[in-house]
Amino acid sequence: MKKTFRISLAAQVLIIAMFIGSSLPIRTEEANPLVRRTVYGDVEGIEAAGSFGDGTVQTWAWLGVPYAQPPVGELRWKAPRSPQKWTGVRKAKSFSDACTQYTGLMSTMNCADMGKLMGREDCLYLNVWRPRTSEKGLPVFFWIHGGANNVGQSAMTLYNGSTLAGTENIVVVSINYRLGPFGWFAHPALRSGDALDNSGNFGTLDILHALKWVHDNIEAFGGNPGNVTIAGESAGGENVYSMLVSPLAAGLFHRAISQSGAPFTNKLKDGEARAHTVLLDLVVNDKLASSESEAENFIRNKDNNWISDYLRKKRPEEIYGRYKKGPFGNLSGSNQIFVDGHVIPEKPTELLAKGKYNKTPFIAGNNREEAKLFLPMMLSDLDDAKLCGMIRDMNPENPEVTVRDYMKFYDKIIYNPLAKFSAASFKAMGVTGPARKMSKYQDEIFVYRFDWDEEAKPLDYVVGAAHGMDLAFMFGNFLSDSQSALRFAWNEKNKAGRINLSKRMMAYWANFARTGNPNGNGLPEWKAWPKKIIFDTPR
Numbered sequence: 221m222k223k224t225f226r227i228s229l230a231a232q233v234l235i236i237a238m239f240i241g242s243s244l245p246i247r248t249e250e251a252n253p254l255v256r257r258t259v260y261g262d263v264e265g266i267e268a269a270g271s272f273g274d275g276t277v278q279t280w281a282w283l284g285v286p287y288a289q290p291p292v293g294e295l296r297w298k299a300p301r302s303p304q305k306w307t308g309v310r311k312a313k314s315f316s317d318a319c320t321q322y323t324g325l326m327s328t329m330n331c332a333d334m335g336k337l338m339g340r341e342d343c344l345y346l347n348v349w350r351p352r353t354s355e356k357g358l359p360v361f362f363w364i365h366g367g368a369n370n371v372g373q374s375a376m377t378l379y380n381g382s383t384l385a386g387t388e389n390i391v392v393v394s395i396n397y398r399l400g401p402f403g404w405f406a407h408p409a410l411r412s413g414d415a416l417d418n419s420g421n422f423g424t425l426d427i428l429h430a431l432k433w434v435h436d437n438i439e440a441f442g443g444n445p446g447n448v449t450i451a452g453e454s455a456g457g458e459n460v461y462s463m464l465v466s467p468l469a470a471g472l473f474h475r476a477i478s479q480s481g482a483p484f485t486n487k488l489k490d491g492e493a494r495a496h497t498v499l500l501d502l503v504v505n506d507k508l509a510s511s512e513s514e515a516e517n518f519i520r521n522k523d524n525n526w527i528s529d530y531l532r533k534k535r536p537e538e539i540y541g542r543y544k545k546g547p548f549g550n551l552s553g554s555n556q557i558f559v560d561g562h563v564i565p566e567k568p569t570e571l572l573a574k575g576k577y578n579k580t581p582f583i584a585g586n587n588r589e590e591a592k593l594f595l596p597m598m599l600s601d602l603d604d605a606k607l608c609g610m611i612r613d614m615n616p617e618n619p620e621v622t623v624r625d626y627m628k629f630y631d632k633i634i635y636n637p638l639a640k641f642s643a644a645s646f647k648a649m650g651v652t653g654p655a656r657k658m659s660k661y662q663d664e665i666f667v668y669r670f671d672w673d674e675e676a677k678p679l680d681y682v683v684g685a686a687h688g689m690d691l692a693f694m695f696g697n698f699l700s701d702s703q704s705a706l707r708f709a710w711n712e713k714n715k716a717g718r719i720n721l722s723k724r725m726m727a728y729w730a731n732f733a734r735t736g737n738p739n740g741n742g743l744p745e746w747k748a749w750p751k752k753i754i755f756d757t758p759r
Contacts, residue, residue, distance in 0.1 A: 253352075254280060258437045261306040266313045268349060270382030272696045273719045277386035282312040282348045282441070287433040288426065290342035291398060296532050297405055299416035300344060300429040316345035318373035319399045320536045324549025324604050326367040327376065329703045331608035335545060337537050339373070341402060346395040346430055347374055348441050349381035355389070359733040360443040362434060362473065363394040366454030366480075366688070369423060369556040370400045371549040377703050383696035387723075388730030391443035393434060397426035397459075401539050404556040406491035407499060409527035419560040420491050424462050428563075431463075431472040449475040449733040453691055455556075457481015457650065462557055463578070465571040466564060470578050475736050477583040477729070479694070480590060480687055482650035483568035484557065491555040499527065501542045502534060547597045548604060572654055575661040581736035582658060583729075584651045585668035585690075585752075591642030592686035595635060599627035612702050616711040619676050626682045639684075655749045664736055665749040671756035672721060674714040683709070690755070693722040694729060717757035725755060 255264045265282035288300035295301060318327060318339035328338070350358065365372040365379060374394040381392030397403065403423025411418045416425055435445045450473045452460045457478035463469040464476055465483070500515040509515035519527065544552040559567055571577050596602055602610075610621070623632060647669075655665050672693065673684035683689070689706070692698055698710045698718065710718070728738040728746060738746050746753045 253354075255309055256282065256440045258285070258440060259305075260286070260303045262309045263312040264309045265348075267352075268382045270380060270384075270386060270696065271699075272383045272387060272722075277383050277696075278352050279349045279382045279386045280352055281350075281382065283314055284316040284345045285310075285312050285348065286344065287346050287395070287430045288344040291344060291402070291422070292341045293532065296341065296402065297410050297417075297420075297422060298412070299414070299419075299422065299425045302429075315347065315373075315375035316396060317343055318375065319343035319396050320402055320540070321367075321371045321373075321399050322540065322545050322549035322551070324367075324371050324547070325608055325611075325705050326371045326548045327373050329608060329612065329705055331605055331612060334604040334608055335549070337540055341398075341536065343396045343398070344426055344429075346393055346433065347381065348438075348443075349385040349392045350442050351386050351389055353389075354442075356439075356442045357444045357447075358389060358391045358442050359730070360391045360393060360434060360438055360445070360448045361385075361729070361733050362431065362448055362450045363392065364397070364427060364450065364452030364456035364459045365394065366452065366456040367399070367548075368550045369403060369455040369458070370551045370554055372399070372455070376705075377699050377701065378691050378697055378706065379695060380697055381695070384694070384726055384730070387696060388726055388733075390730055390733055391438065391441055393430075393438070393443075395427065395430045397430070398423045400551050400554050401498065401543065402536075404491065404554070404558065405495050405498075406488055406555075406558055406560075407495035407527070407531065408492055409524040410531065411524075415562040419563045420488065420495075420558045421560060421563045424459065424466070424557060424563055427459055427463065428466065428468055428472070431469065435472055446474070447733070448473045449477065451477035451479070451729075452481060453479040453688065454481060457584075458484050458557065461568050461654070462564060464580075464582075465566075465568040465577045467578075468563060473578070473580065475581045475583075475732060477732070478585075478650060478654075479690060480586050480646060480650065481584075482646070483572065483654060484649075485559050485564060485567055486555040486557060488558040488560050491558050494553060494555050498539070498542045499531065502530075502538060505538070505541070547594065569653070569657070572657040577658075579658075579662050581664035581666075581732065582655075582662075583666045583668070583732060583738065584655055585670065586643060586646040586651050587670045587687055587690055588643055588685040589639040589673070590646045590687040591639045592635075592682065592684050593688055595638060596626040596682060599631040599635070600625075602626065611705060611708050614708045616676060616700065616708050617713075619679055619708065621678065623678050623682060635681075659749055663748060666732070666738055666746055667749050667752040668746075669752060669754050671754055672718065674717065674757065675709045676711055676713070679708060690725075693718065693725045693755070696722050696726055698722070714757075721755060721757050 268281035406420030
């Protein structure tokens with residue numbers, strides 16, 4: 221008699237479940253921690269490392285991840301649009317190009333290229349660093365680079381997020397955003413009827429769009445979209461203030477840090493006037509008119525479609541040729557962050573005073589001698605190329621330079637007074653003024669001053685606690701390679717002190733990102749406003 225083989229119902233269910241389970245895709249980070257899934261497609265990163273003290277910090281990094289479509293052609297001078305989805309795995313192993321700008325020390329150390337146009341309009345990419353662990357729900361630190369909103373890029377070695385992410389167990393994000401006349405440009409002919417496109421605040425909108433990308437995607441990288449700290453230095457701090465007062469940023473961040481920044485804006489009508497001057501200059505340059513008055517008559521006979529098409533077809537070098545170059549690649553007469561009534565409803569100072577802003581725990585601070593970054597160029601014949609060469613050739617242990625190399629002899633008597641006066645202005649506009657206004661509506665405000673000035677002589681006097689010197693301490697990046705603009709400052713004599721100070725600053729910043737309060741075990745107490753903390757090494 222033929223026997224039958226029966227499988228119990230429970231066994232059948234188990235087999236079916238095993239089959240279905242084996243056919244389901246394994247989450248990308250479980251199969252390969254370097255591959256993560258965004259809403260637009262998978263990205264593959266790299267194993268990265270930061271050096272700190274005498275050791276290294278191991279992280280994973282995803283570099284050059286698109287957060288918006290390239291703002292080119294018809295998308296030039298329009299609000300950012302979300303990226304197109306892709307299939308397969310996109311490589312995220314190298315930084316993207318910088319946004320269009322004049323080459324300067326705030327963007328690169330390629331001395332031979334100083335003053336030349338660099339970067340591309342296709343530049344809306346971000347970078348992510350995280351510890352090499354499986355931990356999830358980590359606080360997110362979102363960095364906005366400085367550079368007067370005219371120069372800078374997230375690829376600068378100073379902003380490498382490995383040390384901060386790995387040492388403090390957080391996720392670090394850095395971004396590029398449109399700069400100069402591609403970031404803020406307000407000609408009436410470009411208006412489409414859309415409030416975002418009409419604002420002229422394209423760089424501001426890029427930052428907002430990158431924050432939305434973080435909200436939608438950072439969980440895949442182990443970050444907590446409900447705990448995002450925005451931070452920036454100089455113009456990056458200015459942009460932090462723009463996020464504080466923009467209703468469009470509500471809910472996209474939960475703490476904020478402004479380092480040497482201030483709530484500056486421009487009137488939209490002034491931006492429109494500057495954009496119209498650029499248009500007239502282009503018409504004359506193209507020999508469509510022989511003078512500004514003729515160009516006015518020429519434009520008067522053209523409709524908005526012709527003007528917008530004309531402007532969008534201009535090459536970057538033609539647009540930038542209408543602006544005068546300044547030190548560090550900055551532009552003269554470049555208006556930024558407009559009070560447009562929608563993205564930025566009113567002047568930030570007025571919104572802060574009225575309490576009409578995104579209330580969140582807040583850190584603000586400045587450096588004791590901010591202007592010493594700029595004064596040598598104002599008081600000598602130094603330019604970016606000369607200063608770049610001096611920095612690259614210098615031995616930080618023995619600089620072999622004199623004060624006269626940086627300024628005329630008779631200017632030395634006014635050097636420190638000028639530095640102190642400028643620092644007082646930075647403090648009033650970017651720290652105490654905003655803190656005083658915001659303190660009427662919230663308690664979680666923390667203020668600092670950065671005083672470290674232990675470079676080898678005479679750089680301790682010439683540079684000291686200048687604008688931007690705090691960045692290396694906050695990121696833990698004391699780099700001495702040829703691409704480091706601050707390499708002149710780091711030597712063996714000051715190593716122990718600066719490493720200890722950096723550890724404290726990174727811990728304060730990370731504690732703040734975690735809880736909204738910078739204080740933690742083993743740290744000197746940082747009391748809330750109106751008290752302040754001084755960052756320096758013991759004397």
